[in-house]
Amino acid sequence: MLTPARGMSTGLLAAFLLCAAATSAESGPAPVCPPTVPTCTVSVERPGTPSAPVAVDAPAPGAPGDRVCVVDLTGETVPCRSAFGWFNDSDDCYYGLLDPQPPGDDPLWQGNYPSGAMYQVSCTGPLPGTNGGWTWLPTPPPGFGGVSVTPAELASRAVDRMQLVGPAIGITVPPDRLGLVGVPVWLWTEVSPTTWGPNSATASVPGLSVTATAQVQEIRWDMGDGNAVVCPNAGTPWYEGGIESPTCDHIYEQPSVGQPDDAYTVTATSTWDVTWSGGGASGSLTLTRSSSTTVRIGELQVLVTG
Known part of the structure; x- marks a missing residue:
């Protein structure tokens, strides 16, 4: 479940599509x-x-070559990494590890502390950057760290x-x-x-x-x-x-x-x-x-x- 983000400006959210870092797909054994x-x-x-x-x-x-990140709804190619984290192909959202992590007694953990981690989520959509919040995940989401x-x-x-x-x-x-x-x-x-x-x-x-x-x-x-x-x-x-x-x-x-x-x-x-x-x-x-x-x-x- 996403928890609404606090103190996040619309301008800052909209800027994440412009911030990118080159990533390469991980290669594995034949x-x-x-x-x-x-x-x-x-x-x-x-x-x-x-x-x-x-x-x-x-x-x-x-x-397998460089990873390519595409928004399903629009077909637009976007940076695989932005100021808000790594692109997740399964939901077209960016995930960034909260740093520092919330205290163990913070309700954001939903009782899961110390398992997993808390992530900041920023999702694309008709108004890019207007959807998102915080969420707990037991393992890093697909695409996190440049995984292709x-x-x-x-x-x-x-x-x-x-x-x-x-x-x-x-x-x-x-x-x-x-x-x-x-x-x-x-x-x-x-x-x-x-x-x-x-x-x-x-x-x-x-x-x-x-x-x-x-x-x-x-x-x-x-x-x-x-x-x-x-x-x-x-x-x-x-x-x-x-x-x-x-x-x-x-x-x-x-x-x-x-x-x-x-x-x-x-x-x-x-x-x-x-x-x-x-x-x-x-x-x-x-x-x-x-x-x-x-x-x-x-x-x-x-x-x-x-």
Whole structure:
């Protein structure tokens, strides 16, 4: 809530559009497998070996350029910094940190002291500089300090830092062994922050910080024989004496003879749910990451002699 400004002249308010300081956008690390690119695929040669992150269509690194501030109502380009602070693209207002901050018992804090900070707000409009006052915010507003990235863009950077990958495939029939028709093939992934979750990371620039958290919700196992198994869990690693998996398995009905290299290609695709918040905004993303291996399946031959 804005508190009306005290002792602020109309002439002074109108002057803020004429006072500017050059600012530059903050540049960040080059994204790797951004949320808008839904799939990273790797090959797994043996069970229990984590797949490595692979970049897919990663944008070329580089600075985003100077920040441009535009008033939505008029389309007018204005200084990103004025005598009254930094321009906030979300509401077309300038925010300046009150210095000194009001005493802790001042009603302006609305009981929030000492969390956050008090800001002077001056908004554009039909009569520039006539709207504004003071307000408390838990974190600096978007654009404060020259920030040119959005919270969603910072969320993408946070996801990059997690290095989410496809399942670290565990399977009872690794590529160097032969499985049998009719015998359950157990399916699982090694559980780690990068292959199953939970995983979290924070990306920040001056004046803005966003934290993202990711967790796999399910794994789809395409078994190479035209069938797929969807498991809402990480699966159960095989144990001595186990026959049917208590959580995730598949039974082949035909041998793999005649398939490329006489083996079925198994592709495991995990669906990651990502939530993020920061800078007064929040959102969610759905990502997929894949890994693959091969399975050779034969038939048990019974020789009868008489």
